[in-house]
Amino acid sequence: MTSLTTLAQSIIPVDDEVRTLAEHHVSRLFKPVGSLGQLEQLACQLSAIYRTTHWDIGPKKIFVMGADHGVYEEDIAVSPREVTAIQAINTVKGVTGVAALAFANRVKVEMVDVGIDSDVLPGVTNFKVARGSGNIAKGAAMSAEVAEKLIVDCADYVSQCIDSEGLKAIGIGELGVGNTTAAAAMVCAITNQEPTEVVGLGANFPSDRIEHKIEVVRQALDVNCPNPTDPIDIVAKVGGFDLAGMTGVILGGASKQVPVVLDGFLSYAAALLACKIAPNVWDYLIPSHRSAEKGASLALEELQLKPFIDMEMRLGEGSGAVLAMPFIDAAHAMYNRMAKMEDNGLELPKPL
Missing domain, CATH: 3.40.50.10210 (Nicotinate-nucleotide-dimethylbenzimidazole phosphoribosyltransferase (CobT), large domain)
Incomplete structure (x- = not known):
């Protein structure tokens, strides 16, 4: 049987480097920056959890x-x-x-x-x-x-x-x-x-x-x-x-x-x-x-x-x-189906 100590040690940090990549991707979507609020944060969190920017939904x-x-x-x-x-x-x-x-x-x-x-x-x-x-x-x-x-x-x-x-x-x-x-x-x-x-x-x-x-x-x-x-x-x-x-x-x-x-x-x-x-x-x-x-x-x-x-x-x-649970599906759809700024011939606005 697994010990509680072993179980706790098996829980590794999420991948914050992947989260940063996901945040960059979301910032390039064809919409005002931050306009989808917590859904954007959720998509980036899920990327960090799954440790990839190409995660998929499932059961x-x-x-x-x-x-x-x-x-x-x-x-x-x-x-x-x-x-x-x-x-x-x-x-x-x-x-x-x-x-x-x-x-x-x-x-x-x-x-x-x-x-x-x-x-x-x-x-x-x-x-x-x-x-x-x-x-x-x-x-x-x-x-x-x-x-x-x-x-x-x-x-x-x-x-x-x-x-x-x-x-x-x-x-x-x-x-x-x-x-x-x-x-x-x-x-x-x-x-x-x-x-x-x-x-x-x-x-x-x-x-x-x-x-x-x-x-x-x-x-x-x-x-x-x-x-x-x-x-x-x-x-x-x-x-x-x-x-x-x-x-x-x-x-x-x-x-x-x-x-x-x-x-x-x-x-x-x-x-x-x-x-x-x-x-x-x-x-x-x-x-x-x-x-x-x-x-x-x-x-x-x-x-x-x-x-x-x-x-x-x-x-x-x-x-x-x-x-x-449907918010997970919505975050996936936003992340994967929305067009990006460059797809429409626009440049990402420069930060103030």
């Missing part, structure tokens, strides 16, 4: 990591715990939000069970660690050993999928009733922010009870005292199996030099963790949308990422990541 897949959380016992969610397993099956059937949007955008979806409180679910990839993590308000979500193994196992699996399926881009999503509580605790630990600045309503948690959720997150931090400099300690103590699994997916994608499209708040928490494990991961991250969850803007600011979409979404599942 894309969202990995949805499902798990239940012991902190559900603290009455921090309105949905029944069984919803996680129900939605995992619905994802396989193709009738969840992410599955519907994936159908519309020709993106594959794979449902992965890393800790759902259920028996083995048909059609779901099984990496189940346990039937739900520990209650972080009373102790650790899992041991450090379990957290590290799950991250590495998920990274190895995603790496294999990229090779066997020829994936050119991947995205992450999650299912887990109560998981915004764990994600908020992780973001607090990483950013040293107070729970009042991070904790949001999640999946329709009553606004008049938000103080209770804030206190649960504060209790989780006080009980567990996660080390802000140790990513494994953070996810083991106040995270969850889905968050560890998502971190593994991110690391696995970056290790194979393919872009990783983030979803919402849960994915930001996992991305923060992945960047602590392997700083080179950052250049492989593509933000999709600005989640409506309260701590999202803070997490994005910490990541220094600017999403493409702002539609007040907070479904999770990978729904935002799916909607951002």
Whole structure:
């Protein structure tokens, strides 16, 4: 089995020399300089990731990591715990939000069970660690050993999928009733922010009870005292199996030099963790949308990422990541199909 250290070391920097060549190409396209905004930046980032100015598009897949959380016992969610397993099956059937949007955008979806409180679910990839993590308000979500193994196992699996399926881009999503509580605790630990600045309503948690959720997150931090400099300690103590699994997916994608499209708040928490494990991961991250969850803007600011979409979404599942996948195709079309200045007998304007 790959070790976490070996995995982190396998994630090499993107090619900034190729990025510079791509920027030169984009500057020569027949349009006002910078007029396609973030799409231009994305095309250059993709060139740097693929390490060539002649990259192509190909199959894309969202990995949805499902798990239940012991902190559900603290009455921090309105949905029944069984919803996680129900939605995992619905994802396989193709009738969840992410599955519907994936159908519309020709993106594959794979449902992965890393800790759902259920028996083995048909059609779901099984990496189940346990039937739900520990209650972080009373102790650790899992041991450090379990957290590290799950991250590495998920990274190895995603790496294999990229090779066997020829994936050119991947995205992450999650299912887990109560998981915004764990994600908020992780973001607090990483950013040293107070729970009042991070904790949001999640999946329709009553606004008049938000103080209770804030206190649960504060209790989780006080009980567990996660080390802000140790990513494994953070996810083991106040995270969850889905968050560890998502971190593994991110690391696995970056290790194979393919872009990783983030979803919402849960994915930001996992991305923060992945960047602590392997700083080179950052250049492989593509933000999709600005989640409506309260701590999202803070997490994005910490990541220094600017999403493409702002539609007040907070479904999770990978729904935002799916909607951002067409931007990769659009960046490729812009880069390869637009005429250049010299094709039209014009010279590139000289810089002021």
